[in-house]
Amino acid sequence: MTVSNPEQQPAATCPFSGNTESLTRRHDRLLPTDDLTPKGTLIQAQSYADSRDLLKGDFAQAGFLARIASNTKGSVHPPVLYMQGEEHTEMRRATAKYFTPTAVNSYGPMIAELADDLIGQLVNKGEMNLDDLSLHLAVQVASNVVGLTSSRLPGMEKRIEAFVGGKLDGEPGVTQKVSPVRDAAMGGAVGLFFMLDVKPAIEARRKERQDDLISYLLDRDYSDQDILTECITYATAGMITTREFITLAAYQMLLKPELRADYVHGTEKERHAILHELLRLDPVVTMLYRRTDQDTDIGGQTFPAGTTFALNIQTANADPAIMGDDAEQVCPHRTLPRGVQPQGLAFGDGPHRCPGAFLAIKESDMFLRRLLLWNDLEIVNHPSVGYNEIVKGYELRGLRLRLGTRKEDR
Numbered sequence: 001m002t003v004s005n006p007e008q009q010p011a012a013t014c015p016f017s018g019n020t021e022s023l024t025r026r027h028d029r030l031l032p033t034d035d036l037t038p039k040g041t042l043i044q045a046q047s048y049a050d051s052r053d054l055l056k057g058d059f060a061q062a063g064f065l066a067r068i069a070s071n072t073k074g075s076v077h078p079p080v081l082y083m084q085g086e087e088h089t090e091m092r093r094a095t096a097k098y099f100t101p102t103a104v105n106s107y108g109p110m111i112a113e114l115a116d117d118l119i120g121q122l123v124n125k126g127e128m129n130l131d132d133l134s135l136h137l138a139v140q141v142a143s144n145v146v147g148l149t150s151s152r153l154p155g156m157e158k159r160i161e162a163f164v165g166g167k168l169d170g171e172p173g174v175t176q177k178v179s180p181v182r183d184a185a186m187g188g189a190v191g192l193f194f195m196l197d198v199k200p201a202i203e204a205r206r207k208e209r210q211d212d213l214i215s216y217l218l219d220r221d222y223s224d225q226d227i228l229t230e231c232i233t234y235a236t237a238g239m240i241t242t243r244e245f246i247t248l249a250a251y252q253m254l255l256k257p258e259l260r261a262d263y264v265h266g267t268e269k270e271r272h273a274i275l276h277e278l279l280r281l282d283p284v285v286t287m288l289y290r291r292t293d294q295d296t297d298i299g300g301q302t303f304p305a306g307t308t309f310a311l312n313i314q315t316a317n318a319d320p321a322i323m324g325d326d327a328e329q330v331c332p333h334r335t336l337p338r339g340v341q342p343q344g345l346a347f348g349d350g351p352h353r354c355p356g357a358f359l360a361i362k363e364s365d366m367f368l369r370r371l372l373l374w375n376d377l378e379i380v381n382h383p384s385v386g387y388n389e390i391v392k393g394y395e396l397r398g399l400r401l402r403l404g405t406r407k408e409d410r
């Protein structure tokens with residue numbers, strides 16, 4: 001993990017024309033051109049159009065350690081993230097019911113209770129790290145959808161956090177440093193997650209099915225191993241990402257009082273528009289990867305079968321040709337061309353587009369509104385901004401907030 005201070009970032013370079021309000025821009029990832037350009041063994045896409053075309057096409061997933069993860073010993077079914085073609089389409093169709101607006105709205109009371117409880121903890125303690133609260137919320141909400149609700153011990157969030165703690169790099173082609181200690185730690189984390197969280201959930205649902213993903217996978221005769229890898233996928237794709245976004249959005253709004261006021265007093269639609277805009281400017285997953293299995297024309301060039309593409313989602317989302325000349329500024333309700341989502345490609349696009357997009361925004365909003373409406377909420381410590389190279393995502397750590405009476409005044 002690298003750590004940088006957002007206030008000390010170098011001046012933006014081409015293709016950026018001015019200062020950016022993004023807090024997480026990776027300047028080391030910028031190329032001096034918008035065209036598809038070789039970068040090491042990869043071809044990097046920078047523009048919105050090229051990235052969207054690559055996401056919408058029938059290309060193989062090449063990120064998130066795809067080669068290692070899709071070859072797990074004992075697995076018959078690859079996790080949804082690595083599936084392709086008809087098998088993938090069918091899986092997405094069958095599991096879409098857990099993520100429809102109606103399903104998500106039905107989780108509303110559960111999310112509200114969790115959010116109130118977390119804010120109650122902050123009031124009681126006086127000070128807490130927001131990234132701890134957001135991890136707890138994101139893990140609890142996604143667990144309910146997945147069916148990880150029968151754990152033998154509390155603390156699932158720490159077990160999940162351990163999956164992305166190793167010093168691996170999700171960029172395809174990068175030689176991973178051999179580390180028996182890391183491998184043992186990772187194996188231990190997976191083993192604990194299986195024994196304490198996944199196995200009890202499977203046993204409970206073998207006795208009685210529920211309306212959740214694990215019950216559905218059991219109906220499809222998934223083995224324990226396959227259910228475990230799918231749960232790990234949801235843990236990293238759904239829980240870790242949402243945690244980071246909640247912390248980022250809270251921090252951006254705490255730094256921008258007018259935006260925070262608009263947010264807190266806005267309708268749900270207006271609030272969601274603000275969250276989408278913040279996610280556009282600071283997409284949690286900064287790079288996505290795809291590999292082509294046949295010769296492919298893209299961006300006016302032809303690439304041979306076997307080419308792997310790195311898609312820079314940060315630059316795609318700040319592409320002035322799509323987002324306008326003020327692409328680097330926070331400007332909710334901007335006018336966008338037809339078919340462009342307000343969050344750009346932050347939830348991906350095409351067949352692998354994030355199924356949890358609506359859930360993520362809904363839960364973030366329910367928590368953030370409850371938190372940010374407190375006038376006496378203060379920043380005690382600004383977060384460090386680092387990057388997790390497994391998921392190519394940013395990590396905001398140590399955003400310490402105070403709410404209510406100062407500790408020393410108690």
Ligand code: HEM
Pocket residue numbers: 061063080081082092142145233234237238239241242245283284285288289345346347348349351352353354355356357359360361
């Ligand atoms: C702010 C929060 C979130 C962000 C930024 C995010 C981002 C993404 C992105 C960019 C992808 C596409 C990956 C690719 O195309 O290579 C994706 C896929 C996925 N996301 Fe999310 N996600 C979030 C929340 C969630 C939630 C809450 C869930 C579920 C509980 C979820 C479950 C998934 C799954 C299962 C996939 C794989 C889909 C497939 O490959 O077909 N995500 N997410």
